[in-house]
Amino acid sequence: MTRRAYSRLSQDRRRTDLLEATLACVADLGLDRAGARQIAERAGVSAGLIRHYFPSKDEMVRAAYAYLMGQMTAAAEDSVAGGELSPEAALAEVIAANFAAPSLSGVKVSLWATFVGRVRVDPAYADIHREGYREFLDLLEARIHPVLVAQGCPADPARCKHLAIALNGLIDGLWIEGSLDHGLYDERRLPGIALAAAEGILRLPDTTLTRHLAREDERS
Amino acid sequence: MTRRAYSRLSQDRRRTDLLEATLACVADLGLDRAGARQIAERAGVSAGLIRHYFPSKDEMVRAAYAYLMGQMTAAAEDSVAGGELSPEAALAEVIAANFAAPSLSGVKVSLWATFVGRVRVDPAYADIHREGYREFLDLLEARIHPVLVAQGCPADPARCKHLAIALNGLIDGLWIEGSLDHGLYDERRLPGIALAAAEGILRLPDTTLTRHLAREDERS
């Protein structure tokens, strides 16, 4: 029997290949059917190699979750990085970014849900989840505060935190149902629905956030 | 070898025992480790019996998801069943019920997330999810409309639907993070946060919903 030809990749490259193959398998096979052999095949690698990069398959899956959350929070932070926008426009952008590609994605929400299902079981998943949630909460709070100040609304820390919690809930819930694409309504309306609801939650005058919606469309 | 003693149960009883054992195993082992043998043991039954009630283990898991969603939507509908409340109080109750036991539950959110992770993979899960989501959306819309009318707000069908979508998103997102109990804030504040945010989304005067909060506490 002749051996398969292969090439040696850098440790980081091979590792991320394995992580992405893991996510791909979990997304369209489910956690139970995402076996070591199938992940390895998707990564273009033989099954035994997994144990050269991870102490066990379970730890590789955990690492894949951490990798996914790192990508998602990095994307959220980048969504307002370079711009010199008004506080209102910046907040609108952070919110609306969740309802367009690549955030609005059936694959992403499938992975997110699958892993959240393990948070209660496995403390490692709980830690990763908590960290990602806290980061997004902080990001939101930092974007909310200047808007409240500019609009002359009360902006004490307790109120900001509560508003961030509520806004994060709104975004999460709409993102999940929107990404699942169940066909119960037109997903293109989600940015408008989300921004109008956010205006209400923050007690801002109408169109404070929604008037920044058109610019989002032009960009695409 | 002596055989195990057993008793014959009614078909319905045995079936729901199996479904509840399935949910219990999925909740605290995860979908991949919830094997037929472990589920059977939890149900106080031998593994072979599964195939007497379900064509396969996978179909039993699907049936367990349908069973769970049936329980949850039934609970949501019951939460406003008998009362002769004002429209505002009824809406507040529907919302607040999601942030107290038994709805606010780590087990429930784990199961919910685990199954949502399969929606994209398996059309049967997609159907069950869509149906449950649509039912809750309709329930919310039916509770929102009379409030808007009573408060003299615009209440055309399109606006009601958008508001129901936003409110559902808010509830879902807060319910998930609250149930996961990550310790980033005090979950007892969730009903207040949710009701205040709902007031904002619906553009209602302050305390229209939150003034019904105290009554919720007294009841417990």
Place this chain on the structure above:
DNA sequence: TTCGCTGTTGTACGAATGTAAAACAAATCT
């Protein structure tokens, strides 16, 4: 009490699983 039905158990089996470790080869160093 005995019979008959069928819900239930126990066992067996092939396939798939995660993992260990030996054999190999690709890249690097000398």
Place this chain on the structure above:
DNA sequence: AGATTTGTTTTACATTCGTACAACAGCGAA
């Protein structure tokens, strides 16, 4: 060019999985 290192493949193994099926036993009917 040859030696060395180590990333990678391959084979092997114990375990677990879902399922099939024959044997058994609880329970109502006669």
